[in-house]
């Protein structure tokens with residue numbers, strides 16, 4: 001997608017060798033490109049949220065496995081070193097299942113009988129493949145979700161969509177999941193307007209989603225997290241589309257903290273609540289939402305607000321310095337509050353039977 005007039009992906013490979021990322025911790029104030037030289041660089045980029053969003057975490061981890069393998073080339077205990085490093089990489093963040101999913105796709109290639117250089121090349125090719133598949137998946141989610149927008153547009157002539165956090169192209173390799181139908185609607189000339197939840201504490205909505213929409217010239221408005229309910233009660237929201245970090249076998253969805261409250265408000269106001277869910281986020285090993293690990297992050301993310309002032313990035317204390325704070329990264333939206341899951345294979349009800357059918361089980 002565009003930044004200014006230039007098309008970017010969030011992660012790419014240069015010279016068939018260097019892995020590049022956009023460091024999202026600087027957005028929207030500065031545009032910083034970073035090179036990931038080692039597997040540890042990939043680990044740190046995920047843990048420190050230079051890259052974030054479930055699909056992008058997965059793709060970065062896939063490149064991380066390649067980078068670890070490359071740095072162990074020539075070691076006698078190459079495979080042992082790689083296995084330890086990869087187990088460590090899987091711990092970089094706990095909630096998005098894509099991390100484990102992508103690393104496991106790489107692990108399937110591990111084989112002691114292969115020459116080391118050959119395996120390294122295979123791991124790079126497989127990471128590239130996972131990245132390309134992510135783009136195709138998001139395109140498919142876009143065109144499937146577009147039908148939902150089109151129906152509302154035919155009735156009303158404009159579609160007001162509320163979204164939470166950033167499930168846009170910055171959370172994937174390109175297009176995004178929740179935003180893919182919005183970008184396609186814009187391309188088709190439908191009038192769309194997006195309510196962007198700021199998404200405290202890290203403000204992925206105001207910092208990243210708003211930045212994306214601005215660069216794509218899509219009508220939007222940043223709202224404080226507490227505003228959605230009022231907008232819904234006053235008829236200003238036609239549908240909600242959010243992303244997800246993990247979908248349990250029973251259709252419960254784990255997404256950025258605060259998603260549940262928006263789902264409750266949407267349910268109370270009869271507003272369709274859709275989750276854009278690539279099948280890579282469906283975890284059939286997890287029966288229901290209560291079993292999904294919820295990330296807890298440092299209290300300073302709540303106590304300080306990061307922003308831009310006097311030409312530099314700053315952090316402002318917004319509570320008494322000595323008050324403790326609690327920082328859960330995600331919450332669970334029960335399946336009963338969800339109208340449908342928009343997957344790359346079609347829209348399904350968040351029910352156990354539909355989910356296992358789409359997963360081919």
Ligand code: MRU
Nearest residue numbers: 052053054167171177243244256
């Ligand atoms: O903590 P983050 O920024 O990684 O959380 C991101 C989200 O919650 C997204 O909604 C989710 O990963 C879906 S991204 C397509």
